[in-house]
Amino acid sequence: MREPLFILSREDWSLHRKGYDDQRRHQEKVKEAIRQRLPDLIADESIILTDGKQVVKVPIRSLDEFRFRFNENKGKRVGSGRGDSRVGDVLGQAGGALPGSGGMGPGAGEAPGIDTYEVHVELEEIEDMVFADWRLPNLKRKDEVQSTADGLAWTDVRPKGLSGNLDKRRTLLHHLRRNAARGVRGIGRIREEDLRYKVWEEHPVPDSRAVIFAMMDTSGSMGEFEKYAARTAFFWMTRFLRRQYRQVAIEFIAHHTAAKRVSEEEFFTRAESGGTACSSAYRLALDLIRDQYSPSRYNIYTFHVSDGDNLPSDNEPCLRHIRELLELACAVGFAEVNPYNRPSLLISQLQQLDHPDFRLLRIRERSDILGALRQFFTPAKEGAR
Amino acid sequence: MKRTVPLISEAEIKRLEDDIARITEQALRLGLDPFPMRYEICPADILYTIGAYGMPTRFSHWSFGKAFYRMKMQYDLGLSKIYELVINSDPCYAFLLDTNTPVQNRLIVAHVLAHSDFFKNNAYFSRTPRDMVDRMAAAAERFRQYEREYGAGTVESFLDAVLAIQEHIDPTRVPPAGGRGDPEPGTLERGNRVGRRGPYDDLWEWDRKETGTEQEEALRTVIQKIKERADERRRRRKPEKDVLLFLMDNSPVLEDWQRDVLTVIRQEMLYFWPQIETKVLNEGWATYWHLRIMREFDLSPGESFEFAKLHAGVVAPSPVQVNPYALGLAILEDIARREGEEALFEIREIESDQSLLRNYLTKEIVDRLDLYVYQRVGTEYRVVDKDWEAVRERLILSRNNGGFPYLVVLDGDFEGRGELYLKHEYETLELDLRYVEKTLPYVYALWGRPVHLETVVDGLRVLFTCREDQVSRKFL
Numbered sequence: 001m002r003e004p005l006f007i008l009s010r011e012d013w014s015l016h017r018k019g020y021d022d023q024r025r026h027q028e029k030v031k032e033a034i035r036q037r038l039p040d041l042i043a044d045e046s047i048i049l050t051d052g053k054q055v056v057k058v059p060i061r062s063l064d065e066f067r068f069r070f071n072e073n074k075g076k077r078v079g080s081g082r083g084d085s086r087v088g089d090v091l092g093q094a095g096g097a098l099p100g101s102g103g104m105g106p107g108a109g110e111a112p113g114i115d116t117y118e119v120h121v122e123l124e125e126i127e128d129m130v131f132a133d134w135r136l137p138n139l140k141r142k143d144e145v146q147s148t149a150d151g152l153a154w155t156d157v158r159p160k161g162l163s164g165n166l167d168k169r170r171t172l173l174h175h176l177r178r179n180a181a182r183g184v185r186g187i188g189r190i191r192e193e194d195l196r197y198k199v200w201e202e203h204p205v206p207d208s209r210a211v212i213f214a215m216m217d218t219s220g221s222m223g224e225f226e227k228y229a230a231r232t233a234f235f236w237m238t239r240f241l242r243r244q245y246r247q248v249a250i251e252f253i254a255h256h257t258a259a260k261r262v263s264e265e266e267f268f269t270r271a272e273s274g275g276t277a278c279s280s281a282y283r284l285a286l287d288l289i290r291d292q293y294s295p296s297r298y299n300i301y302t303f304h305v306s307d308g309d310n311l312p313s314d315n316e317p318c319l320r321h322i323r324e325l326l327e328l329a330c331a332v333g334f335a336e337v338n339p340y341n342r343p344s345l346l347i348s349q350l351q352q353l354d355h356p357d358f359r360l361l362r363i364r365e366r367s368d369i370l371g372a373l374r375q376f377f378t379p380a381k382e383g384a385r
Numbered sequence: 386m387k388r389t390v391p392l393i394s395e396a397e398i399k400r401l402e403d404d405i406a407r408i409t410e411q412a413l414r415l416g417l418d419p420f421p422m423r424y425e426i427c428p429a430d431i432l433y434t435i436g437a438y439g440m441p442t443r444f445s446h447w448s449f450g451k452a453f454y455r456m457k458m459q460y461d462l463g464l465s466k467i468y469e470l471v472i473n474s475d476p477c478y479a480f481l482l483d484t485n486t487p488v489q490n491r492l493i494v495a496h497v498l499a500h501s502d503f504f505k506n507n508a509y510f511s512r513t514p515r516d517m518v519d520r521m522a523a524a525a526e527r528f529r530q531y532e533r534e535y536g537a538g539t540v541e542s543f544l545d546a547v548l549a550i551q552e553h554i555d556p557t558r559v560p561p562a563g564g565r566g567d568p569e570p571g572t573l574e575r576g577n578r579v580g581r582r583g584p585y586d587d588l589w590e591w592d593r594k595e596t597g598t599e600q601e602e603a604l605r606t607v608i609q610k611i612k613e614r615a616d617e618r619r620r621r622r623k624p625e626k627d628v629l630l631f632l633m634d635n636s637p638v639l640e641d642w643q644r645d646v647l648t649v650i651r652q653e654m655l656y657f658w659p660q661i662e663t664k665v666l667n668e669g670w671a672t673y674w675h676l677r678i679m680r681e682f683d684l685s686p687g688e689s690f691e692f693a694k695l696h697a698g699v700v701a702p703s704p705v706q707v708n709p710y711a712l713g714l715a716i717l718e719d720i721a722r723r724e725g726e727e728a729l730f731e732i733r734e735i736e737s738d739q740s741l742l743r744n745y746l747t748k749e750i751v752d753r754l755d756l757y758v759y760q761r762v763g764t765e766y767r768v769v770d771k772d773w774e775a776v777r778e779r780l781i782l783s784r785n786n787g788g789f790p791y792l793v794v795l796d797g798d799f800e801g802r803g804e805l806y807l808k809h810e811y812e813t814l815e816l817d818l819r820y821v822e823k824t825l826p827y828v829y830a831l832w833g834r835p836v837h838l839e840t841v842v843d844g845l846r847v848l849f850t851c852r853e854d855q856v857s858r859k860f861l
C-alpha cells in the first residue's frame with residue numbers, strides 16, 4: 001500500500017524530560033561558576049553597599065560556549081531599516097541587547113551584543129556558599145554562657161514517650177513493617193509495640209548575643225582600598241554572625257594615635273592623618289568590654305584593619321592589649337591591608353604571637369578578602385597551624 | 386505532570402486533519418514534491434526542547450539545556466515564539482504547538498510542506514541521511530553507555546571540547562550515499578585499547594588480522610581508508626579543512642569511545658550543514674509557498690486579518706540582522722515576477738544562499754528592504770553604508786563557510802615535535818581573541834600536545850600557542 005501523504009498525531013510527551021534535565025545540569029554549572037567567582041563576588045560593591053538587596057545580578061562569563069568566532073566589534077554586518085535609514089543612523093549601544101527579527105522557527109541568534117549570560121542569584125544563596133565552610137572560632141570555651149532557652153531540637157524517635165509527641169507516620173510505618181513480617185498486608189490493629197514517639201534533647205546553642213569591634217586605622221597611610229576591604233569584611237562578618245546569634249552589635253572604633261567610638265557612617269568616611277598607635281583602639285575596646293559587653297553575656301569578636309605602620313614605641317603596649325583581649329574574646333583578627341608589601345615591625349611581632357584565637361590575616365587585593373574571612377572563621381585547631 | 390487537559394480538542398484535531406488534507410492537495414497541485422509528512426502536536430516545552438537540540442532524539446549536553454532554558458524563557462515572557470519545527474527526514478516530521486489557532490496551523494502546514502519539498506529536492510541536502518532521527522537516537526544511547534562506563538563528568542568534558550570545534554568540518558567531504566567513504570559512527574569502538582604506542586598501532590593490529598566476521602571486515606575497510614587519507618595528507622601536505630576528521634585520524638591521545646563521539650558530532654554537523662548554508666533560500670521558499678497556498682483558500686475577514694498579522698510578524702525586519710524569511714521571499718518573488726514561477730523550482734534545486742545572493746540579489750530588493758551595512762563605531766552601532774553592492778558583498782561574505790571562521794590544519798607534526806598547527810584563513814574578519822584563548826585548550830585536550838593557531842590581528846600575522854592551559858601569543 002502506498003504510504004499516506006500525512007499522519008497527524010498527538011503523543012504523550014510528559015515523560016520527555018531531557019530539556020529539563022540538561023537545564024538542571026546547566027544550572028549546576030552556573031552555580032559552580034558562581035562558586036569559583038565568590039572571591040570577586042563578595043567584594044562586589046553592588047552587594048555590600050546596598051544592604052538588604054536580596055537579588056544579585058551576577059554576570060557569568062564562564063558559561064560561554066567557547067568556539068572560534070569572529071570579533072563582532074570589528075566586523076560589518078547587514079541590517080534592515082523601515083524604509084528611511086541613512087548612513088550615520090545609530091542602531092543601538094554596543095553591549096546592550098538589540099532586537100532580533102521575526103521568523104517562525106528557532107532563532108538564529110545572530111544579533112550582536114548578547115555576550116554575557118546574566119543570572120539572578122538570591123543573596124541568601126551566595127551566603128550559603130560563602131558560609132558553607134565558616135565556623136565560629138573557639139565556640140567551646142563559651143560553654144558556660146550557653147543558653148538552652150531556644151536550644152531544643154527533635155533528635156530521636158523512641159518507643160516510649162509523651163503521648164502528645166506521638167510520631168504518627170513512624171508508628172504507622174512500624175505497624176506496616178510488623179504486619180509485613182507476619183505476611184499480612186496493609187493496616188490492622190495498632191498495638192502498643194508499634195507506637196513511636198519523638199523525643200527532644202537540649203541542644204546547646206551559643207548565647208544569642210555577640211558583639212563585633214570593628215576597628216580601623218584611619219591614619220594618613222590608609223586609603224580607599226583599605227576602607228573598602230574593611231567595609232566588605234564587616235558586611236559579611238555581620239551577616240554571618242547574625243545567622244549564629246540572635247543579636248549582633250557592632251562597635252565602630254576609628255583610631256590614629258588616639259581611638260574614638262564613631263558612627264558607622266563616620267567610620268567609613270572619615271579621613272585623618274598623622275601617626276598610628278594601634279594600642280589606643282585595643283585600649284578602648286577593653287574599656288567598652290568592661291563597661292558594656294561582659295564576656296559572660298557577649299561573644300566578642302574584634303577585627304582590626306590596618307596597614308601595620310605603627311609607632312615603634314606603641315608596639316609593646318599593643319601586643320599587651322591584644323593578649324589581654326584574647327582572654328576575653330572568641331576571636332581577635334588583625335587584617336594587614338598592605339597592597340605594596342611594606343615591611344612592618346608590628347606585623348613581624350604579631351607573627352610571633354602564638355595564640356589559637358588570634359588570626360593574622362593578609363589582604364593585598366580584593367580577591368583576598370574572602371580568604372581572610374574564611375581564615376578568621378576557622379576552628380582554632382586549623383587556624384593555629 | 387502539569388499538563389493533563391489537552392489544549393486542543395478531538396474535534397479541533399479532526400478539523401485540522403481536514404485542513405491538512407486540503408493544503409497538501411493544493412501544494413501537490415502547485416508542483417511541490419514533499420516527503421510524506423508526520424505532524425505531531427506537542428506542548429511548548431517539548432517544541433522548545435526539540436528546537437534546542439535540533440532533533441528530538443539527540444544526545445544530552447548542558448549547552449542544549451542552556452538553549453532550551455533561553456528559548457523557553459523568551460516564550461514565557463512573550464518575547465518570541467516558535468510556531469513550527471520541521472526535521473529533514475523521510476518521512477518528514479513537523480511539530481505543531483498545541484496552542485496554535487486554526488489559521489496559524491494552516492499557515493504552518495503550508496510552510497513546512499515547502500520545507501519538506503526543499504529537503505527532498507535541494508542538491509545540498511541530497512547526501513544527508515534521511516534516517517537521522519534513528520541515528521541520533523542510537524548515538525545518544527551509546528553516549529549514555531560511555532557515561533556509565535567512563536563517568537558522566539569525563540564524557541561531558543570531552544563533549545565540551547568537541548562541541549567547541551564542531552563547525553570545523555569539510556562539508557564537501559560527505560561520502561556518496563551508500564558508499565563507505567568516511568567512518569560510520571560506532572564502528573571504531575571495538576579497537577584494541579591496551580598497549581598503544583602510536584596513533585595507528587591498534588589500527589594496524591586490525592589490519593593484520595587475516596580472517597574475521599563481517600563487522601571486522603567492515604572495520605578493516607574503514608581503517609584502510611584512514612590510513613590512505615593519512616598517507617595522502619603526508620604526501621601532499623595539503624591543508625586539511627576537516628579538523629574533526631584530522632583529529633579523529635591522527636590524535637595520539639584519543640580512546641576509541643572518544644573517536645566514536647567525534648565521529649558522531651561530525652556526522653551530525655554534516656547533517657545540519659546544508660540547513661546553515663541554505664537558510665535564506667529555504668525560509669524564503671517556505672514563506673513564498675505559505676503565501677501562495679493560503680491565497681487559494683477563502684478566508685473570512687477575521688481569518689484574513691489574523692493571517693496577515695501572522696505573516697507580517699514572520700517577515701518583520703530587524704535593525705541589526707537580516708530576516709532570512711523576508712530576504713528569501715523578496716528574492717524569490719522578484720524572480721517569479723520576471724521569469725515566472727516555474728523558474729523557482731530550478732533555483733530551489735541547485736542554489737545555496739551564497740549563489741542565490743550573488744546571482745539574484747538586485748538593487749531594487751536592497752532598496753525595498755532598506756538593507757544597509759552597519760558596524761560598531763565607538764560605543765554605538767551605526768549605519769555605515771547603503772550602497773547595494775556593498776550590502777550584497779557583505780551578505781555573501783557573511784555566508785562564507787556557514788558564517789564560521791575558516792580554519793585548516795597545516796601540520797600535525799609541527800617542527801617535528803608532534804604539535805598541531807592550525808591556520809585561520811583570514812579574509813576580512815578577525816577572530817574574537819578572548820574566545821581563541823579559551824577555545825585552544827579544548828583543542829589541546831583533543832590533541833594531547835601543544836596546539837598553534839595562526840591568524841591575523843590588526844594586519845599582522847599572530848601565532849597563538851597553547852601548552853596545557855597556558856595560551857601565549859607572538860607576532861610572526
